[in-house]
Amino acid sequence: MIRVMVCGAYGKMGREVLRAVHKDQQLSIVGAVDINSDFADVGDIIGAGKTGVTVGNDLATVISETKPQVMVDFTKPEAVMNNIRIASKHGVCPVVGTTGLTDEDLNEIRELCTVNKVNAIISPNFSIGAILMMKLAQEAAKYLPHVEIIEMHHDQKLDAPSGTALRTAELIANVRGEMRQGHPQEVEKLEGSRGGDLAGIRLHSIRLPGYVAHQEVIFGGLGQTLTIRHDSISRESFMPGVVLACKKVLTVDGLIVGLEHIMG
Numbered sequence: 001m002i003r004v005m006v007c008g009a010y011g012k013m014g015r016e017v018l019r020a021v022h023k024d025q026q027l028s029i030v031g032a033v034d035i036n037s038d039f040a041d042v043g044d045i046i047g048a049g050k051t052g053v054t055v056g057n058d059l060a061t062v063i064s065e066t067k068p069q070v071m072v073d074f075t076k077p078e079a080v081m082n083n084i085r086i087a088s089k090h091g092v093c094p095v096v097g098t099t100g101l102t103d104e105d106l107n108e109i110r111e112l113c114t115v116n117k118v119n120a121i122i123s124p125n126f127s128i129g130a131i132l133m134m135k136l137a138q139e140a141a142k143y144l145p146h147v148e149i150i151e152m153h154h155d156q157k158l159d160a161p162s163g164t165a166l167r168t169a170e171l172i173a174n175v176r177g178e179m180r181q182g183h184p185q186e187v188e189k190l191e192g193s194r195g196g197d198l199a200g201i202r203l204h205s206i207r208l209p210g211y212v213a214h215q216e217v218i219f220g221g222l223g224q225t226l227t228i229r230h231d232s233i234s235r236e237s238f239m240p241g242v243v244l245a246c247k248k249v250l251t252v253d254g255l256i257v258g259l260e261h262i263m264g
Helices: 012-023 042-046 059-066 077-089 103-116 128-140 163-176 235-248
Strands: 002-007 027-033 070-073 093-096 120-122 146-153 196-198 201-207 213-221 224-232 255-257
Touching: 002 012, 002 059, 002 235, 012 027, 012 042, 012 235, 027 059, 027 235, 059 077, 070 077, 070 235, 077 093, 077 103, 093 235, 103 120, 103 255, 128 163, 128 213, 128 224, 128 235, 146 163, 163 196, 163 201, 163 213, 224 235
Parallel strands: 002 027, 002 070, 070 093, 093 120, 120 255, 146 201
Antiparallel strands: 146 213, 196 201, 213 224
């Protein structure tokens, strides 16, 4: 059994992770932490009866007491780096779905993995379908280089554009390179109306109640368009990827960015 702890246990994603890990026969929940903890039993949170595992409010203390091998983090951008530092210092391998990490953050995580002899898996999206969407978009860009991305999330999401949209744009840019799209004398009458720009690819973010996580990659060609869309209807869609990462992180080499690298 792989010993797993969860950061952000009271959050929507944290609860789903607790349920998924609890159900898996190869994983064991040994610890959980949340800054708003009232020291509830994990079983009470997920409706599974008493487990004997209490949600703590201090990460270092929980790690010392429960000796996890893997830490799953779906918290906030301002908290995740400190959580990774603490986990790696204690020899715990991070699996991170929190988005908003910068290139500088990733470089620091690589160094932490090397210094502390741990591995880490970070992915902007743990949905298998979303990974396939990104792979298909990268392939399509070889033939239809004009493309825009629209991502739609719930109105409580903090970062924009989403990590998935940024990753998709990066993968497309790797294939087609940087290029100018649209009319060369295009004018924005309202600043930002054309969205963000990554290597000439326009990214648009929608934040509304009712959404979970959705993305359209729209390609345009002569007399035709191609749309590749993925919808996460519920947060359960991310759990097979999270469970896979928990099982793989102990055997990968250093930092892995993107779930696609461990899908076999």
